Amino acid sequence: MNAIEIENLQKSFGTRRAVDGISLAVRQGEIFSLLGPNGAGKTTTLAMLSTLLRPDGGDARILGHSIKHESAAVKASLGVVPQDIALYMDLTARENLDFWGRMYGLRGGALRQRVDEVLEMIGLTERQKDPVGKYSGGMKRRVNIGAALLHKPKVIYMDEPTVGIDPQSRRSILDSVVALKEQGMTVLYTTHYMEEAQELSDHLAIMDSGRLIASGTQQELIQLVGGLDRIRLAINGDVERVLATWRTITGVKQATVEEGLLMLLVEDSNQALPRLFESAAAAGVRITSVEIQEPNLEAVFLHLTGRALRDG
Amino acid sequence: MEGTAALLKTFDIARKDLLRSFRSAFLLMFMFGIPLLVTGMFALMFGNLQESASPPETADAGQVSMEAAAAALLDVQSPFPERQPVSSGNMVTNVIGPVMGGMLIFFAFFTAVSAAQTILKEEEEGTLPRLFTTPTSAAAILNGKFLAVGLTVLVQISLLLAASALIFHIPWGSLASAALTALGATGAATGFGIFFVSLLKNMRQAGAVTGGLLTLTGMLGMMPVFASSASGEVSPLLLVSRCVPQGWAVNGLLLGLHSASLGEVALNSLALLIWTLAFLWIGVRRFRQRYMKG
Numbered sequence: 001m002n003a004i005e006i007e008n009l010q011k012s013f014g015t016r017r018a019v020d021g022i023s024l025a026v027r028q029g030e031i032f033s034l035l036g037p038n039g040a041g042k043t044t045t046l047a048m049l050s051t052l053l054r055p056d057g058g059d060a061r062i063l064g065h066s067i068k069h070e071s072a073a074v075k076a077s078l079g080v081v082p083q084d085i086a087l088y089m090d091l092t093a094r095e096n097l098d099f100w101g102r103m104y105g106l107r108g109g110a111l112r113q114r115v116d117e118v119l120e121m122i123g124l125t126e127r128q129k130d131p132v133g134k135y136s137g138g139m140k141r142r143v144n145i146g147a148a149l150l151h152k153p154k155v156i157y158m159d160e161p162t163v164g165i166d167p168q169s170r171r172s173i174l175d176s177v178v179a180l181k182e183q184g185m186t187v188l189y190t191t192h193y194m195e196e197a198q199e200l201s202d203h204l205a206i207m208d209s210g211r212l213i214a215s216g217t218q219q220e221l222i223q224l225v226g227g228l229d230r231i232r233l234a235i236n237g238d239v240e241r242v243l244a245t246w247r248t249i250t251g252v253k254q255a256t257v258e259e260g261l262l263m264l265l266v267e268d269s270n271q272a273l274p275r276l277f278e279s280a281a282a283a284g285v286r287i288t289s290v291e292i293q294e295p296n297l298e299a300v301f302l303h304l305t306g307r308a309l310r311d312g
Numbered sequence: 313m314e315g316t317a318a319l320l321k322t323f324d325i326a327r328k329d330l331l332r333s334f335r336s337a338f339l340l341m342f343m344f345g346i347p348l349l350v351t352g353m354f355a356l357m358f359g360n361l362q363e364s365a366s367p368p369e370t371a372d373a374g375q376v377s378m379e380a381a382a383a384a385l386l387d388v389q390s391p392f393p394e395r396q397p398v399s400s401g402n403m404v405t406n407v408i409g410p411v412m413g414g415m416l417i418f419f420a421f422f423t424a425v426s427a428a429q430t431i432l433k434e435e436e437e438g439t440l441p442r443l444f445t446t447p448t449s450a451a452a453i454l455n456g457k458f459l460a461v462g463l464t465v466l467v468q469i470s471l472l473l474a475a476s477a478l479i480f481h482i483p484w485g486s487l488a489s490a491a492l493t494a495l496g497a498t499g500a501a502t503g504f505g506i507f508f509v510s511l512l513k514n515m516r517q518a519g520a521v522t523g524g525l526l527t528l529t530g531m532l533g534m535m536p537v538f539a540s541s542a543s544g545e546v547s548p549l550l551l552v553s554r555c556v557p558q559g560w561a562v563n564g565l566l567l568g569l570h571s572a573s574l575g576e577v578a579l580n581s582l583a584l585l586i587w588t589l590a591f592l593w594i595g596v597r598r599f600r601q602r603y604m605k606g
């Protein structure tokens with residue numbers, strides 16, 4: 001069953017089409033990443049999905065509830081982690097969590113217990129009585145996430161939750177996203193870091209200028225660029241002769257010379273490399289350096305847009 | 313069920329706002345420190361802190377304006393020779409009391425506006441949008457913010473009245489009349505804050521106009537403090553002060569100070585109530601239009 005179903009969602013600001021008719025489905029219990037550069041329309045999409053912005057066109061259903069017509073039911077099943085930290089800086093972590101828990105309808109002993117659990121989960125039990133304004137960026141990010149988890153939502157949106165923090169905090173956040181999935185939550189995760197999308201997602205969609213330009217599993221997307229590994233080698237010996245032999249090796253799809261280096265496209269570098277070494281040894285040639293590049297989402301984005309993900 | 317849950321959340325939002333206000337040293341200084349300090353300075357200047365410690369026995373004695381008091385103090389020929397010299401009793405009711413009353417109202421309106429501005433601040437800091445993603449109705453959220461403004465001002469006015477009665481022995485009148493004026497002034501300040509902030513787009517705009525507007529209206533409202541007329545004739549300054557809600561609030565306190573009848577005080581509070589309702593009618597509607605479109 002699908003936890004989120006988006007159909008032709010649209011939103012413009014003036015003449016700028018921030019979200020230009022996107023459709024996708026997120027299965028229950030999976031991590032779905034929306035990968036895209038700055039200004040792609042990720043936050044605008046999430047704002048519509050959390051009923052903050054009314055779509056100009058299209059609709060979406062969260063656990064069967066329409067964002068247009070059943071906003072109360074949608075909000076009750078959601079946890080939203082905003083991109084910009086939205087907390088009361090003069091209140092402590094505990095006071096913040098207590099307050100947000102109340103806004104999700106928790107009270108009394110149940111609330112206290114959940115606040116304890118969430119503080120534990122985000123690793124801030126010790127510092128719970130310090131004002132959030134005195135925390136490091138990573139700690140604030142963790143409270144920002146914790147505030148969306150108190151009511152154990154079935155669906156959670158996380159809008160670039162790791163932006164601008166140290167590697168350690170990022171690690172702990174990524175681990176907690178996986179932990180949420182293991183608890184049965186559906187996570188819709190936006191990011192412009194390819195590595196995060198690659199690591200976390202069951203399915204993902206690539207968004208650019210308000211449109212989805214591709215979606216599927218990582219494997220499916222990588223098929224778009226051919227799914228071939230790229231190997232770059234340097235040898236001491238006759239390049240042309242070696243090239244002729246290597247073209248005949250099974251699994252090698254293409255072999256060319258670029259700036260004195262051998263460039264090979266192979267189906268699977270694990271299987272091809274031993275054969276290449278064998279053949280080189282037989283021909284009395286030494287391989288002096290090897291570089292393997294597996295196809296990644298960066299390559300997919302480049303392939304589809306002609307631009308690199310990072311420079312947006 | 314739904315209704316109770318919404319009401320509880322409204323109280324939670326108000327409680328959170330109060331916690332934030334009363335934890336801020338800056339706000340506390342502003343709300344309580346400055347009005348008391350300014351009044352304290354006046355009390356010291358007039359050198360009567362000690363003597364005025366005895367309860368004023370002649371609250372009804374000839375009412376002396378600040379000018380006259382200052383003139384007497386400086387030993388200058390008084391421009392109002394018919395007036396009595398300042399005694400410790402009427403020093404409290406004619407100088408220290410009115411100054412305290414004026415300061416109290418002046419700063420209560422500041423508090424109301426700054427509390428109402430947290431709506432704009434929360435919008436810009438993202439906590440208000442975040443609130444709108446929770447299963448809390450926009451009405452419950454706004455009501456919580458409005459309630460917080462009212463409660464903050466009520467606490468400020470009540471504490472300042474009590475503190476100044478204790479420290480400066482200012483006789484604010486009977487408990488009933490002080491309470492009526494405190495409530496009326498709280499309402500008017502709250503309404504004014506919500507109304508005024510509802511006209512603003514964002515905090516940048518707020519920063520540009522708030523100080524000036526509050527100072528201007530606050531000063532107009534304080535006119536009666538400097539112009540309480542002995543002869544009973546209505547000074548034009550008094551009329552001007554009635555154009556702003558602060559004037560009516562100050563008037564309520566002065567009435568109590570001069571032991572006016574409960575009826576007079578009640579009538580003045582009724583006027584404050586009208587200000588309150590008019591401001592709220594516009595302000596609340598504007599906020600609802602802004603945040604409850606969907």
Ligand SMILES: Nc1ncnc2c1ncn2[C@@H]1O[C@H](COP(=O)(O)OP(=O)(O)OP(=O)(O)O)[C@@H](O)[C@H]1O
Pocket residue numbers: 013016017018036037038039040041042043044045083192
């Ligand atoms: N409130 C708004 N008013 C006008 N334009 C807006 C508004 N919000 C977003 N936009 C525009 O819509 C487009 C999409 O913005 P959005 O914030 O959704 O992108 P994003 O993918 O979240 O980017 P980022 O990775 O930088 O957060 C941008 O061109 C942005 O300038």
Ligand SMILES: [Mg+2]
Pocket residue numbers: 042043044083159160
């Ligand atoms: Mg964004």
